[in-house]
Amino acid sequence: MRYWNGSKNLSPQKSSVIVKIFTISTWKGNKVNILVADIGGTKSRFGIFSIGEQITLIGHTELSTHEYNQFSSLIQALPKGLVKGLEINLAILGIAGPIVGNLAYPPHISFEINVNEAIELLGVSKVLLVNDMLLHAYASLSPDxxxxxxxxxxxxxxxxxxxxxxxxxxxxxxxxxxxxxxxxxxxxxxxxxxxxxxxxxxxxxxxxxxxxxxxxxxxxxxxxxxxxxxxxxxxxxxxxxxxxxxxxxxxxxxxxxxxxxxxxxxxxxxxxxxxxxxxxxxxxxxxxxxxxxxxxxxxxxxxxxxxxxxxxxxxxxxxxKDELATLWGGAYYLKFGPFDVKEE
Amino acid sequence: MRYWNGSKNLSPQKSSVIVKIFTISTWKGNKVNILVADIGGTKSRFGIFSIGEQITLIGHTELSTHEYNQFSSLIQALPKGLVKGLEINLAILGIAGPIVGNLAYPPHISFEINVNEAIELLGVSKVLLVNDMLLHAYASLSPDxxxxxxxxxxxxxxxxxxxxxxxxxxxxxxxxxxxxxxxxxxxxxxxxxxxxxxxxxxxxxxxxxxxxxxxxxxxxxxxxxxxxxxxxxxxxxxxxxxxxxxxxxxxxxxxxxxxxxxxxxxxxxxxxxxxxxxxxxxxxxxxxxxxxxxxxxxxxxxxxxxxxxxxxxxxxxxxxKDELATLWGGAYYLKFGPFDVKEE
Known part of the structure; x- marks a missing residue:
């Protein structure tokens, strides 16, 4: 388990950025669990983070994207142990390609992805569909x-x-x-x-x-x-x-x-x-x-x-250089992003 | 005199954006006067706007940039009648070239421009130095x-x-x-x-x-x-x-x-x-x-x-297509911009 102890750097103002997320999900406690996925043309990476005073990577896995011709079969191939008994409050899916409205059009992947399908397949109430480069961009904000x-x-x-x-x-x-x-x-x-x-x-x-x-x-x-x-x-x-x-x-x-x-x-x-x-x-x-x-x-x-x-x-x-950079990028997006993508 | 009567479109929320500007200048009344300049490689345009319930272009003029080898001589060549007896609360200077800190480095112009020099020459307490393309960008938000x-x-x-x-x-x-x-x-x-x-x-x-x-x-x-x-x-x-x-x-x-x-x-x-x-x-x-x-x-x-x-x-x-688009762009920047450029 890897984590970044952000408690020293988290000023009250920065914490309130995370509080915004709590209002996106229906979660009311002190911690939020998120799933970050980076669906690339070759590999798809999935990570589960716990976010509170610190950001912790609880677990992650990797699949070969081209072995799946449906988004559903990719999700069904995830190891059962990844999510364990956790309640996931939010999923951030990064896709290589333009996102227009609720739909992604990845040029190097054989399937399309839409938000409603992702909500159903992942059993998560809130899904943010973003361009995968957004995850790379926020990864540049790593304090590590x-x-x-x-x-x-x-x-x-x-x-x-x-x-x-x-x-x-x-x-x-x-x-x-x-x-x-x-x-x-x-x-x-x-x-x-x-x-x-x-x-x-x-x-x-x-x-x-x-x-x-x-x-x-x-x-x-x-x-x-x-x-x-x-x-x-x-x-x-x-x-x-x-x-x-x-x-x-x-x-x-x-x-x-x-x-x-x-x-x-x-x-x-x-x-x-x-x-x-x-x-x-x-x-x-x-x-x-x-x-x-x-x-x-x-x-x-x-x-x-x-x-x-x-x-x-x-x-x-x-x-x-970190292989898991885009997964961390999803977590930093919650910390440093403006959250204009929410549709509430 | 040209004006855009924005009173129909100005919701209370939008008006508050303009109020932010009032806190940048020391102005306390209901209207603010601004100078917008677009210092291009060939032409330099200057416009004076009055901004309140509506945005009004009070006057404008144009000079040939290449006839001046100092920013001071360009400003001194402005017709005296342009500003008349107006108090100018804010000047926005658009320059073709990168702005780093308080300095502009225009690649097609023979002189440099810095904020302090502009404040002194224009007799305005607040000067925003911006890339000229920012003025073009906000011009695209014209309601006309x-x-x-x-x-x-x-x-x-x-x-x-x-x-x-x-x-x-x-x-x-x-x-x-x-x-x-x-x-x-x-x-x-x-x-x-x-x-x-x-x-x-x-x-x-x-x-x-x-x-x-x-x-x-x-x-x-x-x-x-x-x-x-x-x-x-x-x-x-x-x-x-x-x-x-x-x-x-x-x-x-x-x-x-x-x-x-x-x-x-x-x-x-x-x-x-x-x-x-x-x-x-x-x-x-x-x-x-x-x-x-x-x-x-x-x-x-x-x-x-x-x-x-x-x-x-x-x-x-x-x-x-409007020849004065960049001048209006400066005014729309006050209305639609996020004002992160202020340094107070």
Whole structure:
């Protein structure tokens, strides 16, 4: 059991943020139990937290999303012991894809999810359906220094944060500060906008447009499938996803390309969200190979900007390295979020 | 004198938003006078508003920014009659460029601006220094239907808005809804991230990188100088800025290129801000030639997305056509903004 003892940091004002949640559920006591799920294109993670004076992760589990073609079968596959005899007051479901109204449309998952179905299947009275990047964004607010890996120092200033996560796709999110204890996530599908190539990469641009019949977006360039595609372009042969790290270590050209593409994506997100409070890189691909960001090419590409180099120099960059970061992100969302998503 | 009689729409709750401003200034009566300035790369506009039950534009003027190499000389050039005998309670200065702390760093203007200097020069006790795109963003909240030109219908849903403005540069901004009466602007320098070219445009990409020695960013592709550069690439000759409209009308290839580049920028902003509440195009270039968006190529490019076409189809697009839109945007900022920028 892991927990973060937040009692020292929880001022009365911050506690009242959590009290708001208590009014969302019908719970009247001193503690609330929540389920946080991160339904990704490859993996789905589930965690149960107890929130009171401190936030405690009671238990968690992981399933392979692509083995299920219905949301109901995914939920039915959860180990019975996870929830035990707990009353769950609230469930937060993070889904990769846009949420419009009560419905999620995940582009990399074969099923849709709606709030009413989730309420019924989970037996929870209140379900918040959110974009999974919101969980990554609030994970950046972790008070645990062990959750991060510092890539580049900067001068941290109060303001906006930028977050992106290369995984099955490319998720991005902004985080704006409302006051000293609340933040609001800025949702985005910017991962599906065109990826900008350098003129020296024009053969790769042509490869993607012509041979693979796909538009080169951040989602299909700076992502697990994107880096596998890059390897096919460079070496004219395929490797399975779990071999990316191994091939990066022995293949200098592959390593330099990946570092440069990640540097460009980082610059793009840092500028897009004017991230003077920090740029956070989350998601499986970088968390497994954070050393790639120490490669020549990453910082060089990040700082390449005639107009904005002085701004970019000031921005610190972190990797969110905790595998359970998005689950904790759900818990921090209750603590730091503005709760405008409630519909009461 | 133009005014918007907001008395019908001003619920007691909304009025209390304005009361917050009264506590920022030392003003104690029923009305507040504000100065809104939009210091752009080409033009600087100044407006005086009286805000009470209704918002009234008392007077406005325009100066050519590039004729001044100091902020003080720009302010000293203001006509004496503009402010008359009015007490100004608050000044909102919109600047093209990032604002960090009390300082603005405009990339297209030869001078810096700081809050203390502005307080002294204007003789106003409270000055808010904001990114100019914040003024464009709040201008999208205008209750006046005459302020807009509808380019594409959609299904308006409560959520986020995206705004971009091609002018001397490419400004962009998000607007997130906090509740039914307040919005917060999401600041950005995303205009300085690389512009993504289609493979059929690779000669133009090379022209920009090699011959002009600049990185192709949104700022130097989708902007007044960008479209002049495009004309030089296509026709190997130069035209002055005021001839863009005339040349668009007679040169079909130029027209199609510009429509396609604007369509791509529109898609980029709509996806980046998940703009289900609407995409707004502001700035001089499009306001002068809004018909260009009816050209074949604009919508085709906007909707070209394998993963997100269904989302993009739902997003309505407007042009903010009012020349004084950013000045009104400053006034709407007082009405609809969250006022976290105050430093008291």
């Amino acid at each position: 220094p062990e959750a991060f890996y510092l890539v580049k120092k900067g001068e941290i200033q109060k303001g906006q944060r930028g977050i992106f996560a290369p995984g099955t796709g490319f998720g991005q999110c902004g985080l704006v500060r409302l006051n000293n204890s609340t933040y609001k996530a800025v949702l985005s599908e910017g991962g599906h906008s065109y990826f900008p190539f350098d003129q020296e990469e024009k053969d790769y641009m042509r490869f993607l447009w012509e041979e693979l019949k796909i538009e080169p977006t951040f989602d299909n360039v700076v992502s697990g499938p994107g880096f596998l595609r890059l390897y096919r372009f460079l070496r004219n042969s395929s490797i399975p996803p779990h071999k990316i790290g191994e091939n990066l270590r022995v293949d200098r050209e592959f390593r330099l390309w990946m570092a440069r593409l990640l540097g460009r994506a980082s610059k793009h997100i840092a500028l897009t969200y004017l991230a003077i409070e920090g740029l956070y890189i989350s998601g499986g691909v970088v968390a497994k190979n954070p050393w790639i960001l120490k490669e020549y090419g990453f910082l060089e590409e990040f700082l390449k900007s005639k107009a904005m180099v002085h701004l970019l120099e000031k921005i610190p960059i972190w990797v969110i | 239907p005459e302020a807009f030109y509808l380019v594409k219908k959609g299904e308006i849903q409560k959520g986020q808005r995206g705004i971009f403005a091609p002018g001397t540069g490419f400004g962009q901004c998000g607007l997130v809804r906090l509740n039914n009466s307040t919005y917060k602007a999401v600041l950005s320098e995303g205009g300085h991230s690389y512009f993504p070219f289609d493979q059929e445009e690779k000669d133009y990409m090379r022209f920009l990188w090699e011959e002009l020695k600049i990185e192709p960013t949104f700022d130097n592709v989708v902007s007044g100088p960008g479209f002049l550069r495009l004309y030089r690439f296509l026709r190997n000759s130069s035209i002055p800025p005021h001839k863009i409209g005339e040349n668009l009308r007679v040169d079909r290839e130029f027209r199609l290129w510009m429509a396609r580049l604007l369509g791509r920028a529109s898609k980029h902003i709509a996806l980046t801000y998940l703009a289900i509440e609407g995409l707004y195009i502001s700035g001089g270039v499009v306001a002068k030639n809004p018909w260009i968006l009816k050209e074949y190529g604009f919508l085709e490019e906007f909707l070209k997305s394998k993963a997100m076409v269904h989302l993009l189809e739902k997003i309505p697009i407007w042009v903010i």
